[in-house]
Amino acid sequence: MYVVLVYDISGLGNGQKILGKVFKICKKYLTHIQNSVFEGEITEGQIVKLKSELNKLIRKNIDSVIIFKSRNEKWLDKEFWGKKDDALSNFF
Template identity: 65%
Template sequence: MYIVLVYDINIEENSGQKVLRNTFKICKKYLHHIQNSVFEGEVTKVQLERLKSELQEYIRKDKDSVIVFKTRADRWLEKEFWAKEEDLTNNFL
């Protein structure tokens, strides 16, 4: 399945920077970094469950947010850039 993951980490708390850093590293293991707190990529159900499990160790349910948009494949997802276009996912041959 193809997913787009977006997160919002509250960094005003003492542990916020650590949560942000770990969230970024975990997402980068499974997905392509697109922009700030946005990742996308093809994952299996097992990989998605691992990603979720790893993130749950750090995400604070009362302060942070993670949203995952799922689709069957990237061909079902239309991407449109309205300003600076940096599509890092198209660098593959």
């Protein structure tokens, strides 16, 4: 399945340390496309592993993670505005 994952990690407490770890975990499974946004093809089993790893870090009262799921990337209609980063090869 194709997913877009976004996260918001609060800077409170050890937030910067958590932010770095969350970034590394997401990068293992998905392609980093912008700040706290990742996308890519992933299996249901990989989603379970990803969630498990993130749940160990996320402070549920101040941090958040959202995963948008689609059967296939072709079912997503993407528009891009502003500065285009050439590293974003998944956009066009």
